Amino acid sequence: MPSKQPRIAVDAMGGDFGPHIVVPAAIDAARHGIAIALVGDEARIQAELSRLDTAGLDIEIVPASQVVEMEDKPADALRRKKDSSIQVACRYVKEGHADGVVSAGNSGATVACGMFILGRIKGVQRPALAGVLPTEKKPCVLIDVGANVDSRPEHLLQFGLMADVLARCVLGFEKPSVGILSIGEEEGKGNATVKEAFDLFRDSQLNFIGNVEGRDIFTGDVDVVVCDGFVGNIALKLSEGLAHSMGKIMKRELKSSWLSKLGALLSFRAFRRFKKVVDYAEYGGAPLLGLKGIAVVCHGKSNPKAMTNAILVAARYVSNKAHEHLATELETHRALSEKAASTEKSSAA
Template structure:
């Protein structure tokens, strides 16, 4: 029920996902959902509607989703996962509420200090995972290490990367650059079994030379929003320039196929949403302005995560590095 468009966007994507073989539970106002469903041929599709009476609005606090709105679609959806009636949640609604419900209803995998949002972004080569992109605005070195560990497993299980390269986002490539947290995290990563390539700078994110870029949620969210804004502005500027003269219009027409390929590569909808890694159940947080294509790809991501047993592999990966990530953690790290 959340996001800028609600059932009008979620339902078409869910129907397409069901046609691909994914069982779907649509949680929210049954009347509004069914009003959208009747527009499609759903015969033989595994789709059911689970009614809930409340919606977390964008002006609500994340805590409202837990305390005041216990029958909200996001809380009910998370409870379905906890009760074993669903395998994962995909939401384009209030991201803070999605994170809060995921953490407090589903709980953390044993050993996880803090769950993290893994944003998947386009690059010149393979996609890059930027983690964390907003779940934790203040992080300790041990948290950054676990973010990297979880993104490493996600890259292998869901994106099909055999040996993903992992870097810590800093203000310089050289060892010793960055604040105290980044410097200590660097040492922890160097002791890990990951394919750690050292520090990476903001300009390295889109080159494709690193598969996982690790940072705290404050830096990650700023980088994510900056990237989204830059891509949109560059597209608008290019569009205006191409309309300036008949010659530029002709050039645009001849380059139409290239522009379409460029749009596909830079479109956030290609990757759907950001999984909240580290929970006992799967939660994928989508952009509030997600279109049906983005929601469908988020559902595909969730489905592939379940099929490839992502959560089991996350627990295994964390266990291997248990001494490194937990024994140095402070008492209030969780």
């Protein structure tokens, strides 16, 4: 369905709250000039829409009779639930009716559908999930945060290339700094994969600053941090858990005495700003980069604000033609990636 504005297919059934949260969030995104395709149970979606003001908005409903539950295995969801909302949404993009898909549903199924239905951009060896994290200064992209638990050096290079495009085209960074997550800043630190990847990054055209440590992620001094999905997912979940626990600890301490309560009252605005900085909802979800059509994977407990921002991120990715920039970057570094792959095959033999 042709449209001058990005059209995003939204899995209306995804997440812990389904249409009750997703539909209002999608309507809010539509008010920013984005065309929306709500995919799922038509009756439930229509019931939510009837309570909202949709005048002048480009909204359509795409029926889907099945839902992938959180406990479903990705492979089973692909085989047995071909009319699920996430599969229908991905096919809608593949057929050219929409430009990207957003889902807060089963993340494994969303990644699997993205890879097997949308397919990879030519030259992409493995798509990767990019998490956007708050820091002391500006957002930082952490990639991969869970799509690939085992990665080779050339995969890490491609992760860096894809995140560089995201940082420039979506976050607006002019020349993002890129580092590899390791156990020390010095060259030569890390496992064999990190050491080999270091040489690839150094020979690339990226603004590579070397190894970075976990503590460097939140300083705001590095824009893109690259790692495999096993390490990245642990780092992401650790940071989410720390932010949540810090908030609870602060709240407990501020209620511990009348003097603390008075201080909290006087610092209310500062605490509100702090909450906004560490709130995952500000960044929406994790884009799955490297597909023919952007897919954004959201937290299952996403609130309307998080869903709206995820849709806006997907639309910005499309509007700024990030796919074209990514294809250019991959082609520029193709020889470097192929050399690394051939070297590894020779070593294995």
